Amino acid sequence: MKHLNTPEEIATFISSMDTFLLDVDGVVFLGTQLIPGVVEALAHLRSLGKRIFFVTNNSLKSRTSYVEKFSAKGIHGVAKEEVFSAPYAAACYLSDIGFPKEKRVYVMGADGVVEELREQGIQACGGMDDKDLAFSGMDDLHRIQPDPSIGAVLTAFDAHINYPKLAKAHTYLQDPSVLFIATNPDVADPIGTQTFPAAGSMYQPLIKSTGRHPIIVGKPHETMLRVILAKYQLDPTRTCMVGDRLDTDVLFGQRGGCRTMAVLTGVTTESMLNQAEVAKRPDYVISSLGLMR
Ligand SMILES: O=C(O)[C@H](O)[C@H](O)COP(=O)(O)O
Numbered sequence: 001m002k003h004l005n006t007p008e009e010i011a012t013f014i015s016s017m018d019t020f021l022l023d024v025d026g027v028v029f030l031g032t033q034l035i036p037g038v039v040e041a042l043a044h045l046r047s048l049g050k051r052i053f054f055v056t057n058n059s060l061k062s063r064t065s066y067v068e069k070f071s072a073k074g075i076h077g078v079a080k081e082e083v084f085s086a087p088y089a090a091a092c093y094l095s096d097i098g099f100p101k102e103k104r105v106y107v108m109g110a111d112g113v114v115e116e117l118r119e120q121g122i123q124a125c126g127g128m129d130d131k132d133l134a135f136s137g138m139d140d141l142h143r144i145q146p147d148p149s150i151g152a153v154l155t156a157f158d159a160h161i162n163y164p165k166l167a168k169a170h171t172y173l174q175d176p177s178v179l180f181i182a183t184n185p186d187v188a189d190p191i192g193t194q195t196f197p198a199a200g201s202m203y204q205p206l207i208k209s210t211g212r213h214p215i216i217v218g219k220p221h222e223t224m225l226r227v228i229l230a231k232y233q234l235d236p237t238r239t240c241m242v243g244d245r246l247d248t249d250v251l252f253g254q255r256g257g258c259r260t261m262a263v264l265t266g267v268t269t270e271s272m273l274n275q276a277e278v279a280k281r282p283d284y285v286i287s288s289l290g291l292m293r
């Protein structure tokens with residue numbers, strides 16, 4: 001694990017890579033705030049002809065919305081195809097396994113998830129339509145019944161989680177043929193100096209109530225990485241996954257045979273790095289992506 005501190009060390013590292021896979025939350029943004037120096041760093045990498053892809057477990061936005069957010073924050077010229085998100089990975093997974101056209105996916109999450117599914121021609125329900133589902137007592141639950149049109153339950157980050165949604169998902173998952181999928185395993189997100197529950201905390205009640213475990217399609221699940229490496233014929237040894245989490249970003253890069261870098265602007269701290277098992281540590285550490293300019 002090499003710390004990159006001096007401009008010379010950073011320049012030497014950059015020259016050894018052709019492609020950068022950048023995590024978003026904790027690397028580019030912290031909450032809604034752009035991390036200082038990132039716009040300049042991205043412009044510098046691009047000026048050197050480096051390829052950049054954004055690989056995020058964030059399930060609040062579609063890739064189109066992400067491109068708009070990047071642009072609004074001064075990160076211009078990002079193509080939708082350069083953004084790989086957990087909702088997109090979920091849609092590709094369902095499409096790749098031949099999810100039946102007549103079936104629907106029940107989404108516990110935001111509209112960005114529904115948008116990505118529909119873009120792949122997959123019917124989705126739930127999402128924000130269920131955010132205000134009323135619950136007036138246990139005898140109200142007879143309204144929630146099995147639904148043969150549901151072929152999968154997909155959980156994501158859901159700021160409007162409620163008991164009726166959990167009851168619907170639980171009911172649908174009683175049928176073993178209904179797929180149980182989760183966008184990502186991140187259990188908490190850093191916002192400012194605090195942390196808050198994230199997508200990986202949202203499906204835990206269903207694991208307990210149904211006894212079933214979801215297929216996780218986002219990082220560190222390497223499907224998304226294999227798609228990127230294959231689609232763009234990338235050399236993993238000259239591709240670096242840059243992230244703020246060891247258990248998603250670094251593991252994701254390692255599983256794909258890529259180089260890995262941790263930044264200290266998100267979840268991971270210096271002490272976490274030193275406490276981590278050697279095998280789980282990144283190849284490189286830099287205090288911020290903003291220094292790569
Ligand atoms: O909120 C979540 O589900 C995730 O913790 C968060 O969005 C992670 O996003 P990433 O760091 O992969 O961009």
Ligand SMILES: [Mg+2]
Pocket residue numbers: 023024025026027243244245266
């Ligand atoms: Mg992150």
